[in-house]
Amino acid sequence: VTTMLARIRGLRASVLVLPVLVFLQAVSQAQADKSFEDVRCKCICPPYRNISGHIYNRNASQKDCNCLHVVEPMPVPGHDVEAYCLLCECKYEERSSNTIKVTIVIYLSVVGSLLLYMVFLLLVDPLIRRHDPYTQPLQNEEDTEDPRPHVSGPPGRGNTVLERVEGAQQRWKKQVQEQRKTVFDRHKLLS
Numbered sequence: 001v002t003t004m005l006a007r008i009r010g011l012r013a014s015v016l017v018l019p020v021l022v023f024l025q026a027v028s029q030a031q032a033d034k035s036f037e038d039v040r041c042k043c044i045c046p047p048y049r050n051i052s053g054h055i056y057n058r059n060a061s062q063k064d065c066n067c068l069h070v071v072e073p074m075p076v077p078g079h080d081v082e083a084y085c086l087l088c089e090c091k092y093e094e095r096s097s098n099t100i101k102v103t104i105v106i107y108l109s110v111v112g113s114l115l116l117y118m119v120f121l122l123l124v125d126p127l128i129r130r131h132d133p134y135t136q137p138l139q140n141e142e143d144t145e146d147p148r149p150h151v152s153g154p155p156g157r158g159n160t161v162l163e164r165v166e167g168a169q170q171r172w173k174k175q176v177q178e179q180r181k182t183v184f185d186r187h188k189l190l191s
Contacts, residue, residue, distance in 0.1 A: 041065035045088040051075045065092040
């Protein structure tokens with residue numbers, strides 16, 4: 001049990017350290033060079049005469065976001081440039097890559113925490129669960145006997161959340177057994 005707990009603690013530490021390292025690396029890279037991909041000018045040019053439509057992206061300031069500064073090489077000869085540029089629709093776009101990176105790190109941290117919790121439950125659940133010889137599997141239609149009474153535990157039992165959940169689960173199983181018995185009895189009655 002102690003070696004398993006040590007492994008769980010090691011897994012927990014590695015899962016917690018990984019998102020922190022990813023976050024620090026993302027922040028340091030963003031600070032080192034203000035991401036030039038955070039701003040761009042995007043020009044969408046439709047087909048023009050014998051030239052197919054094309055999308056042009058370029059890192060440009062907001063004042064230089066027009067067809068003349070973004071569309072390179074110009075696909076039309078000099079006298080058609082103005083007519084071609086009038087057809088193009090240029091938009092200045094800005095985004096925050098730091099916000100995107102932080103959101104991804106938070107998302108991965110939550111998913112990692114949930115996976116760690118699942119592994120923890122898978123490892124600990126067999127140790128906590130006790131086999132109760134008085135619980136009966138679900139009845140099928142041939143069973144007509146009343147189920148054996150469920151023996152309740154000692155008076156101090158039912159204090160933990162797990163024991164309350166197990167009690168609720170046993171009550172639910174008993175209700176399902178009763179419903180199945182009723183349905184199968186009605187089925188026999190009708191046939």
